[in-house]
Amino acid sequence: MNKKHFIGMLLILLLIPCTIGAAGQKAVEGDVVIWHPFPEQTHFIQQAANSWNEENLGTFNVTTRFIPFADLKREIAQSLVTGEVPDIYMVDNPDHASFAAAGAFYDLTAWIKKWGQANQYFPGPWNSTIWEGKNYGIPVDSNTILLYYNKDAFKRAGIAGPPGTWTELLDAANKLNALDPNFRGIAFSAIRSEEGTFQFLPFLQQAGGSVDAINSTNGVVALSLWTELVQKGYASPEVINITQNEAVGLLASGNVGMAISGPWSLGLMKDADFEWGLSLLPIKEDVGVRSSAMGGYNMAIMADSKSPGNSWEFIKWLQTPENIRRFYWDFLGGARIPSRADVANEADKWVQNPQLKVFIEQLQFAKPRGPHPEWPSISNAIQIAIQKSLTGQATPQAALDEAAKTLEKFF
Amino acid sequence: MKHIGNAKAQRIYIWFLLPGLVYVLLFVVYPIVFNVQLSFQNVTALNIRAPRKPYIGLDNYVQVFTDPELPGILLNTLAFTIGSIAFQFAIGFAIALFLQKQFPLRDLFRSLIMIGWVLSPIVVGTIWRWMLNSDFGLLNFILQWIGVIDTNISWLPQPKTAMTGVVMANIWLGVPFNMMLLTGGLANLPESVYESATIDGANRFQQFFKITIPLIRQTIAATIMLGFIYTLKVFDLIWVMTNGGPVNATTTMPVWSYRASFVLFKFSQGATISNVLFAMTLVLAIVYIYFFGNKED
Structure with missing residues (x-):
């Protein structure tokens, strides 16, 4: 390849991205x-x-x-x-x-x-x-979020039906997890974006906690449940990096037994080659509050x-x-x-x-987030707490204490 | 540059400069000035539409420099940049040397390596994210197969390995760029020097260290400098792979700036962070121009 060809090729390579730019729509x-x-x-x-x-x-x-x-x-x-x-x-x-x-x-x-x-x-x-x-x-x-679950896997694991309580959720996740070394109990989204907060809030509210008192015992219990799911391996450590659609993708491709997401993920289940169902999010038995985001x-x-x-x-x-x-x-x-x-x-x-x-x-049972003009910052503090706890950098209590300190000025 | 003979010709040349000048003023100078202005104001989602934005002096800079997150983020930026460049350069150099040899399908091979450079970082980041997956990632599979590890590594979800993961992806992305610049430098080396060195009995290593490296010193310095400037501002790759997480483990300066501006809507804080990054890059650019800029003959 001589120099001229080389420069020519370089120019073409540089021009490719320019042609892909979106054309603006000018309205009448x-x-x-x-x-x-x-x-x-x-x-x-x-x-x-x-x-x-x-x-x-x-x-x-x-x-x-x-x-x-x-x-x-x-x-x-x-x-x-x-x-x-x-x-x-x-x-x-x-x-x-x-x-x-x-x-x-x-x-x-x-x-x-x-x-x-x-x-x-x-x-x-x-x-x-x-x-x-x-x-x-x-x-x-x-819209709101629900539990998607693989009915066939439930049958194989000997679980009667979708979990109605947190205890049943942990039990089901454990049994599903044991089915196969490459199979996990549950997938959810604890990603560092609004989606992570969106999925965590129902658990927080079901435990009787709230955003303005996030480090109360109830808040800690909620984050402890998520942390336990990851630490026991019932959920992949990847949950801190996946979106809600990806969680359902893992269910549809037969890699997990349960997934949490909303109706926008239904299309992904079209190709699932097993019986599946939807169920209300399990509640914390001693509190008995139903909630969803x-x-x-x-x-x-x-x-x-x-x-x-x-x-x-x-x-x-x-x-x-x-x-x-x-x-x-x-x-x-x-x-x-x-x-x-x-x-x-x-x-x-x-x-x-x-x-x-x-x-x-x-x-x-769905509860709105906010309304609060600083919601993005509030959500960011919650995401950091979730990630710290799930990756073992802090206990649920310590992670939420830190979040509460950040959130103080918003309430 | 040759000097232009008469004044008339010089006036004509000024017109040729004009389009470039307008472009630079509009698309380089203006955004920089705007960004500096923004960093002395307090612009958030709440007052973005207000006709007058409050000036708050150096408050944003004080805030950024006293932010408890800053030391960690600077360390991340440094680790990401140095880790990427060291390997990009070494691998790129090795491939460039290899491609100097004549062998069948060499041009095809060279073109294939270029693919990495043509692909959008978004695509590369997505592919690497799946290759590094804890449960069914290709990399874990290979490492287990050759017996390096017994249990899967959670590359991206673990704070300790997340940086390694994004650096690996960025190395892959940057090797073609390094290879290309170095190939250019190697192509200009005179054959005769090597012939006489061979006659004098210099072996391959001696030739490499005593002839090749000194002769393409300029190219090496340029490659590393440009590498620094490009790597410091990598954003999209990290954003796709980890969103800067877990927590802040892969948050570098550009990621921090983007999050401040477009996730938290603290536009002035984002502008301030990007100005600090701009200053860092500027220092490197000045060093580069001072030492190598005028010696390209």
Whole structure:
């Protein structure tokens, strides 16, 4: 290879990444642009936008732009600085308060009053859209986490049914673990991101603990359970590095007997070659509190949007009971649960998959995170405590004491 | 550089400089200035849209330099950088020497090695994350098979081995770059020197240490310097593999800066950390330019 060829090749190599850059979408005046974190076929938002465009020709167009979950918040933060904001942002509900407090969202209070549908919504999701008494969005769909389990493995291990209590959970994990040296009892996500906090909070609440008193005995008991699962080898040490989808991936590929995740992971179970089921999260027997984390997305109109009126028209259209029935229930057999109680309560009529009914049942016990404008920092302190304890760098008590010290200033 | 003859020609040359100058001002100087400004303010998610942001002087720098996390993160940055460069350079040099020899399919081999450099760090990080998996990772399988270990190592979940894991991935990623620069240096060596050395009875080792290394000294220094500058700012690879965890075990300066800005929304703190990193890189760059910049003839 002579020098010329070499330089030529080098140039080509350098140019490849440049051609992959995403082309920006410039909208026509009045059009509505939605930024969302849902890959193809995991949310109905794309279908809803397409339907709007077909049925409302001559008004305005709705376009959607997918940005991966891990990048969406950053892109929104950057857009706030440059002013190149979308019109509607589908925001993960614990983040809603930070953005509302920052003045990033359009105040919908007057419009919502005129609309008069506020009392149709579940209070948990609805409250996540309120900041200092004003409305900054509409909760669109809710989700929560459950226990996915491998029925065949349960049978082989001689376990009667899904664990209902923490004791049964440890027992089941132990028996499943013993099935095969390459098989583990359970997978969950203790990753250093919001997902880790999301999975830990139900355990904290079931033990009777809370974020504002995280190092209470109850909090320590919760973290001790997770630590025990890892230290006894019932869960892989990798749990501190895997996402919720990866946990279900391990279940689907036959590497673990149980996994914790939400309805967005259902698609991953399609290829599982064994009988599987869903069950409510096991509770701590002596406390008896049922709890689960409330996840879900709100639609917020950006304060700098050039077409807030049209955005509001689209949201109202999407939130009519007919359209909720049309989009939500059709989608993956109802994997996205409406935040409108009147329609969600018809679930029995619409949801064909009996397993999804478990999600709706668990959703009644789901508790929102925050709302608190400093939620990301609160969550970060919890993640550090989880990781310290699970990797044996600190006892659950010491790890949570440290977290409590960081959290002091937020409550 | 040759001097331009007359004033008219010089004026024309200035126009040729203009596009480059505009580019540098817009995409290099402006962000740096903006970042410095940001580091003297207190910008968080809460006031990002406010028309005026409060100036707080050196508070951010005081906070960063007194942060209890700082010493550990600096050590991580150092371990990551030195660990990566030592091996990237040694392996890259060995391959470059090997590729000097004529053998069939040599060009194909060279192109294949380049693949590592073309791949996005995100892809490389993801692949290595699975290769290092505690339960079914390829590396544990190989190490068990050849009998080095008895039980699987939890590479990334253990604070003690997590850094080794990300460094291994980064070495793999950086070897082609080192190899390429060194190949360039080796290609310019005159054949005649080696011929006379052989006649004088110098063996291969003597030739390598007495001829090859002194003659490509410049290239070696450039490779190591550029390696430092590139490795100091590696972010994506670590983020994909560990998110900087467990706890802070693989948090380096760029990861810390990103987390402050885009996870915790403390934009000014993130800017301050990246300015400290910028200063570190700048010192290296100045050293590089001072010693080697003008001697490229």
